[in-house]
Amino acid sequence: HVQLVESGGGSVQAGGSLKLTCTASGYINTDCMSWFRRAPGKEREGVAAYTHEGRATYYKDSVKGRFTIARDNAKNTLYLQMNSPKVEDTAVYRCAAKPGPYWGQGTQVTVS
Numbered sequence: 001h002v003q004l005v006e007s008g009g010g011s012v013q014a015g016g017s018l019k020l021t022c023t024a025s026g027y028i029n030t031d032c033m034s035w036f037r038r039a040p041g042k043e044r045e046g047v048a049a050y051t052h053e054g055r056a057t058y059y060k061d062s063v064k065g066r067f068t069i070a071r072d073n074a075k076n077t078l079y080l081q082m083n084s085p086k087v088e089d090t091a092v093y094r095c096a097a098k099p100g101p102y103w104g105q106g107t108q109v110t111v112s
Contacts, residue, residue: 002026002102004095009107015084022078022095022104030054030071032098033078037091037109047093048080063089085111 008020031054038044048069049058057069068081078095092106
């Protein structure tokens with residue numbers, strides 16, 4: 001049984017920093033893990049991901065240069081370092097992993 005658990009969300013001031021963590025239990029493909037978010041009243045959108053079997057990364061244009069995706073394969077853990085967050089980054093952030101796909105329950109990030 002695969003379970004993804006996010007942590008690290010909370011309130012942060014614009015220009016600060018926050019680090020999200022997604023810890024997986026059970027078998028997942030750490031080469032195919034992603035971060036998504038959904039802001040109030042908006043569609044879910046991809047924020048950052050490992051692509052090409054983990055050999056490349058994808059970032060949404062608006063977070064390039066500010067957010068960094070990272071992973072620790074030994075710990076089955078995915079990270080999202082959020083530097084200089086903006087008010088428009090406020091959303092519920094969820095991690096996803098393959099196969100499955102599997103989803104975490106989400107963690108709220110509020111930037112003010």
